[in-house]
Amino acid sequence: MTKQKIVSHIKQVPRTHLIVMSLCVVLLGFVSLLPSKEVAANRIQIELSAPAPAPTTATLNAEPQLANVTDPVKPEVQTSSNQNVQDITTDPEEASESWLRISVRSGDNLTTLFQKAGLGPNQMYPLLNDIKPSKALNSLKPGQQLEFLIDNGNLRKLRHVTSALTSTLFTRADEQWRFENVVREPEITHVYRGGSIDQSLFLAGEKAGLTQKKIMELAGIFGWDVDFALDIRQGDSFGVIYEERWLDGKKIGNGYIVAAEFTNQGKTFQAVRFTDSNDRADYFTPSGDSMRKAFLRTPVDFARISSRYNPNRKHPIFKTNRPHRGVDYAAPTGTPIKASGDGKVILAGRKGGYGKTVILQHGERYTTLYAHMSRIKPGMKRGKRVKQGETIGYVGSTGYATGPHLHYEFRVSGVHRNPLTVPLPQAKPLPKKEMASFRLQSQPLLAQLDTLRNTQLASAE
Numbered sequence: 001m002t003k004q005k006i007v008s009h010i011k012q013v014p015r016t017h018l019i020v021m022s023l024c025v026v027l028l029g030f031v032s033l034l035p036s037k038e039v040a041a042n043r044i045q046i047e048l049s050a051p052a053p054a055p056t057t058a059t060l061n062a063e064p065q066l067a068n069v070t071d072p073v074k075p076e077v078q079t080s081s082n083q084n085v086q087d088i089t090t091d092p093e094e095a096s097e098s099w100l101r102i103s104v105r106s107g108d109n110l111t112t113l114f115q116k117a118g119l120g121p122n123q124m125y126p127l128l129n130d131i132k133p134s135k136a137l138n139s140l141k142p143g144q145q146l147e148f149l150i151d152n153g154n155l156r157k158l159r160h161v162t163s164a165l166t167s168t169l170f171t172r173a174d175e176q177w178r179f180e181n182v183v184r185e186p187e188i189t190h191v192y193r194g195g196s197i198d199q200s201l202f203l204a205g206e207k208a209g210l211t212q213k214k215i216m217e218l219a220g221i222f223g224w225d226v227d228f229a230l231d232i233r234q235g236d237s238f239g240v241i242y243e244e245r246w247l248d249g250k251k252i253g254n255g256y257i258v259a260a261e262f263t264n265q266g267k268t269f270q271a272v273r274f275t276d277s278n279d280r281a282d283y284f285t286p287s288g289d290s291m292r293k294a295f296l297r298t299p300v301d302f303a304r305i306s307s308r309y310n311p312n313r314k315h316p317i318f319k320t321n322r323p324h325r326g327v328d329y330a331a332p333t334g335t336p337i338k339a340s341g342d343g344k345v346i347l348a349g350r351k352g353g354y355g356k357t358v359i360l361q362h363g364e365r366y367t368t369l370y371a372h373m374s375r376i377k378p379g380m381k382r383g384k385r386v387k388q389g390e391t392i393g394y395v396g397s398t399g400y401a402t403g404p405h406l407h408y409e410f411r412v413s414g415v416h417r418n419p420l421t422v423p424l425p426q427a428k429p430l431p432k433k434e435m436a437s438f439r440l441q442s443q444p445l446l447a448q449l450d451t452l453r454n455t456q457l458a459s460a461e
């Protein structure tokens, strides 16, 4: 297999332009073909660059574009800090003005910072007086910067840079200081990484250039369909398009995964991130179904399956032919047990050989049972509503149990089913009124995934 790295550039896409872009997603060029011995996974990197957006004035807000999005996956943001007092610098927006930039260090206050800028109290007090009722300049923190525009010994403007994206600008006009909060929007580019799995998703992801966090996010998106501990096989593959955030030519962090696919044992799953009309974002299949399921497959983290569903099993204690109508997960005593789906408690207490047990009812058809708990979470009682993922109790060995484990049962219309293989109902799909907008957002991204996967396959030959 040849190992290559292909970098090409495509114009990127504000969301409103996705439709147009979808019609002309073209690879503009292959910049380099670099054979590399140590890269086992094929790696394709596509950067999609956008024109730098102008800074916008708004209230202080760390994530201007995505602030209202309720999201399970936070973007990674790197913050950079300049260490020392720097030379006079030229601001790109005000090319004719020379700003003096001073970094805030521990122990600094406004007085010491003004002193470093060569300004006395007579320059500081009028400013403080005019902005007094506000909290502006109240919290100066190490790593932040103050930028001074000084004209003949007089302070004309002051900028308090609170983060890579946020600052407060103070200006003096008509003998009066005013200020505004300024939020800069980072330039968003899209990057593609893909690879195939030799040993683990983690290793393959690293080889493809994904951060640990992105690998976890990828696993989180497909974790409803693929058990990354048990189902992974050599030759499984993945592709992911995610955002990178840039400011003034410097990368300030990664953003969201916007589209991804995972092929497991020959079956391909695809997911697209979609932000609905209420500004809620989540991942959906190409047909608009949620990537989430109404049930978690496994109600305990970091557990090992110690006994599978088996209608003909010999019981470990009774040595008789006793069906095992659930799955056992061995885990240390005290490990939290999660409700596998939204539901209602119909039993919380001791139940014969099950020991301390919780049974949940989910809608009309489904019940789940969690047995041998060391402790039932306080407050769990008949009728209580629980959310998917909420802790309902803790692993133990009460009842007939040879060691600490969770015994988990899944029933559909009263009939026991194998929790590991029962088809799980999907969480709610997108409502019809969102579908048009969903297609506009998702189709170009899916087209990109197709293009990039095929480019990778072609280049691997």
Ligand SMILES: [Zn+2]
Pocket (backbone or CB within 6 Å): 307, 324, 326, 327, 328, 406, 407, 408
């Ligand atoms: Zn069991």
